[in-house]
Amino acid sequence: SQQGEEDPQALSIQEGENATMNCSYKTSINNLQWYRQNSGRGLVHLILIRSNEREKHSGRLRVTLDTSKKSSSLLITASRAADTASYFCATDAGTSGSRLTFGEGTQLTVNP
């Protein structure tokens, strides 16, 4: 399986609820990044968390990283219909020109 595995594969919630997505990986990393992709579009960078960081916030986003469990979570608080998209985690092992390895993604649907 890929370096990044995401859970759940699909998540459907109501507007105003919180959405939590998880990502697990296998090898040591330099950093982990979360991206959002609207259908048929490019990726938008959301947040980067380094291996020596445990938690990071950006607006309604909260990312945690547990290197001992090789896992990360993305929490979107007070979700909006506009948050509907696919969310991918990507790991940077810090080698080979900092290539990213993407997880399978979580399809989030926020119902109005």
Added chain:
Amino acid sequence: GAVVSQHPSWVICKSGTSVKIECRSLDFQATTMFWYRQFPKQSLMLMATSNEGSKATYEQGVEKDKFLINHASLTLSTLTVTSAHPEDSSFYICSARAAWETQYFGPGTRLLVL
């Protein structure tokens, strides 16, 4: 924030023809550019990594003679799909990285080979 553009945004071509896709970093110099391929409802798969002025590094299973990559300047990389076939139909996305860690992605190019 950093902006990466791709051109064209979509292309339809006949089987056997070659298609060139451009990736440009508009407001920063990209030391490294990456090319990804994405099939419907799947994740991104890295095809190759290119550094300005040097040969691209291709991922295992990606044919370098079929997917020609040229990184002629710090703001431009091109991917040419040679002798395209229907199985090459996909969504191709580039990303660019400067000295910092973040990769910035282009909007993607949808290729349909008939």
